[in-house]
Amino acid sequence: MKTVVVSAVFFCCLALATATQYSCKAQAVQFPAFKSMENECIALMKHQVQKELNAALTYLAMAAHFSEDQVNRPGFAKMFFESANEEREHAIKFIEYLLMRGELETDIKDLISDPYPVRGLTWDSGLAALKNALALEVNVTKSINEIIKKCENPDVGENDYHLVDYLTGEFLDEQYKGQRELAGQISTLGKMTKSLGDLGEYMFDKKLLDGELPVLG
Template structure:
């Protein structure tokens, strides 16, 4: 123990004597840039999509918080929308990871999420589960349209002959497929809940909430 203490004292003394001489400094590596081939319209479109996904997540979080209120008390709806918020955040992360894979955002990723560039949730209160699910479906349709616009932009960028086949295929296979399945699921939920409420009134929403809580809807 004494030897360890003595070594620490000597090391501290050397550090104060030599100053910056003991600091490890690494010079930036000169990496060839020929592999970086994304064009500016595609980069800007993807950066904008990160914001769209985060905004959608914020709206879903607002929905989850609304239905978790003691005065509303619909834990199934709250769980469903909180999970939806997590999915939207995952989408934003996947886009950031894709940009990094293609050699973008190497300086400052945080620039994508500076406020107030990311807007507030669309709403903070909903009168019913049907209303919230309808807003969710409209929100997903909006996200789908923005993804389709990115695909159209990157298939034929303006003032550039570069067709980004990889990005188009990635968005079509990974994002659009999930979007369309999610929209169909929401449409089905709206249909089922609407029928249950028309038959059983408020009890229909209560029963539907229990199905959501048990992941049976």
């Protein structure tokens, strides 16, 4: 161990002496360009990050609303807190993909510069919140499909098959399943509140809290 330490000290001293004696400047590393995404596809992907963050903030607002003492629907709050986390993770995945393709090397100021405002949103009932959530998911799915259509057949350049395959496999399946689950929950809760009123919403909330109903994907 002593030998290793002495050797390390020796080389450090040698490096310092050499740096003092000679003036040297490291050359920038040159490597072949590997970026291949079309500018419009990049812009659409960056915009999708904003969409996902908007969804996350909206779900966070929903969760906070149903956590209020005067509302007190812990099942809905639990579901929407989990949904907010999932949408945030989606935004991270889009950022990671852009980084992997080399499209966020230096300038990221426009990536998450101004999330959409969600202030003032209120929900009169759990059913209203579920309908809002479904509309939100449909909008996100539509946006992802628009990226796929544009980047599968861009006006200039080659088709971005990797991006299209990534979006289709990583996101669309989850989006469509989540929409179907929400539609089913809206139908179930609508029937329960129609026949039982507020008691129906209470029972539905209890099922959400106990994990008897699927959460958003």
